[in-house]
Amino acid sequence: MIVSAATKSRSSDGYAAAIGELSAAFGNRVVTSQAVREQHGNTVTWIANQPPDAVVFPQSTADVQQIVRICSNHGMPIIPYGVGSSLEGHVNAPQGGVSIDFRDMNQLLTVHAEDLDCVVQAGITRKALNAQLRDSGLFFPIDPGADASLGGMASTRASGTNAVRYGTMKDNVIAMKVVLANGEVIDTARRAKKTSAGYDLTRLMVGSEGTLGIITELTLKLSGIPEAISGGRCPFPSVEAACNAAITTIQAGIPVARIELLDALQVRALNIASQVGLPETTLLLMEFHGTEASVAEQATRFGEIAEDLGGGPFVWTAVAEERTKLWEARHNAAMANFKLRPGAAIVATDVCVPISRLAECVTATQADIAESRIIAPIVGHVGDGNFHLTMLIDLSDADEVKRAEGLSGRLVDRALAMDGTCTGEHGVGQGKMKYMKAEHGAAAVAAMVAIKQALDPQNILNPGKMIAQD
């Protein structure tokens, strides 16, 4: 059983003509084979695959502009596509249309080392970017786990393990080149570090999931590669003790770079997959960035905080190989979880609450997982109050799917009741649309719909995502 995705009737009369015009303009960079179309329908979650009618591979902003103009003339939906690592059906084509795959727009265009910024095309992935930046002593810190494209990361307002120190995509995108639904190209801002000149189009576009415009280039804030990094892991007697350690660490002003919660089941999965030999209890994985003296001081202070709260021993190292092994295991958590239940489908949840409520939210959720009889290890970006259940589900078992849906829904309700959000970093896509009114209220959603209609009156930009317009 696959959870069905919402669809909406739309006249597809013009689609064939649009694809014809696209093919005339772009030749074999327009692909309509079944395999390629299905590959561009989302498959990372339990939302059904909804392939587009065609996939086109632009090479420039001008190409994207031409694609948008052709599609606009024919009322054909446009779905931007990075690497397909999004988790909420963002790249599905519920109303058909053209998927714009940014595979061939993957260049680092300029590095301004003195200004700590760079300009990239939307299709470059974060690992490719950082590989090319290495010699500059700079890096782009946002790390959502997957080797996502920067355009995709901006579209979903991605963050990840080091957001506690470096912020999210909203904090690290300075400006973007965007093709609007009317075919106009805009720069959302200039390269100055700050501005008060008008509406913040940059941050309106960040997180808009391709529904307000198509990002073709990004100016990104860069950070200096830390002189030294230390890291380690610390067991705790309870989720509450671990969360309190995180709160105390942040309140003490320790500029922690990563502070990740793993529950015992998640640790077991890492041990099975990566043989890291971690104690199978509630753990915090830590990372500190700074000078050699500072990372040692940070680690020592954290160790004291952990001990005060009944945790420890905090085992840490500044040796790169040991640290890397630990964090690689953490990064492979999603894949490791497959080993807990081979053949299962993976569905990730993504609530985020004020950190003062995190322990309560995680603890209540652990009880709910047990009652729901769902296998669901937990990882949490506890410095931000964001945590994920990785539900391992047999999609052929209708009863189990129903229990998982119930668990996921109650989790969102629990987070909203604690002044939290249904999605800390994955985005809305199709999967979280049903929670938007509960989270924002009808008037705020109506304001979002008004903005959407103002910028995309035909509703051709990634329709059927984020906000219901019916």
Place this chain on the structure above:
Amino acid sequence: MIVSAATKSRSSDGYAAAIGELSAAFGNRVVTSQAVREQHGNTVTWIANQPPDAVVFPQSTADVQQIVRICSNHGMPIIPYGVGSSLEGHVNAPQGGVSIDFRDMNQLLTVHAEDLDCVVQAGITRKALNAQLRDSGLFFPIDPGADASLGGMASTRASGTNAVRYGTMKDNVIAMKVVLANGEVIDTARRAKKTSAGYDLTRLMVGSEGTLGIITELTLKLSGIPEAISGGRCPFPSVEAACNAAITTIQAGIPVARIELLDALQVRALNIASQVGLPETTLLLMEFHGTEASVAEQATRFGEIAEDLGGGPFVWTAVAEERTKLWEARHNAAMANFKLRPGAAIVATDVCVPISRLAECVTATQADIAESRIIAPIVGHVGDGNFHLTMLIDLSDADEVKRAEGLSGRLVDRALAMDGTCTGEHGVGQGKMKYMKAEHGAAAVAAMVAIKQALDPQNILNPGKMIAQD
């Protein structure tokens, strides 16, 4: 001579009825005296005073909602008012209307110490807020100089001397309660530290200058009061050397809290006004926040960088009294400048450029100041690439006003040519409207106008500001 502000014809037929309804609802909290009305038209710059038809003092979000509904029914403009410290005619009433003065909505509502946030009413000023926060060990860092209201600071996307470390209002507002033009009240976000749930209404509202909604409450990010602060001043042989010291400091990862450029004329004004005895040359004023060891280390490292670039000696102290005297002098720069030319009007410019271009921009501007024969000391937030000319102008001298306008216009052109912005932190208001198309391009301004029309179809929210809709 006063530079005239733009006006637009609008039917004022309903204004009297609206004021009548407001008076019936709010009694003596509606004021129509000439003195109070003129006090609420802007006077801090060379833009002429344009008083509203009435001033109303709400006490709650519900009051604001009622005001908006009454005004909306009669097509009457609404202008939010904090303390009147804005610099670009933001609170003028070019089309008449009602000024909403937030004087009586000045409460700190809640402090969530564990989450490092607090909730305030829009009328609280930053100094009042920090006075009430002191016992919590937390503070709100954004410091635009004036003791502005938080609602006003959010509206103009304010920043100031310590934005290099703490960011601007866009980085320090978590959520807001906003009354929309249709009278609906929305919360722009929840209190979770991050979210990917929909369009970023918070950052759309921050910097929108009251044109998209009326902010009544704000949830603010707080920072820990630093354990130790060190600061001092360092002379440089040239603006270029000072700017290079700033760039090197930031690239080296020194988490400088303030790094302020003063030119020789600005230093002289401080010496006259505050008897601080500074060397009258290009100076950087520095401040470092951290542990005692860390602020000493930061100061030492900066001193070495300055010396390498021909600057110094860097005279610094961790003694609070000495440091405070220096920064108080800096904060009083605007007032100090009056001493350079008693009786003159003050007009501040506000460009911001990538920091790699800052030295070039400041140096060219100094030559332009000399050629223009305008008295204009310079202060710069050089960590952000933002600097201000404080033009001291005899408004009765038409030729001088013309020369100052020319200087100001060329400065904006110069900044835009360097990928900069016409306003780093003061906002657009009436004063910078004419630069919006040059800065953003017609298509981006059209997108802003579309958003404005979608959320305020009657154009009653602070009309005649930011974007021309004609």
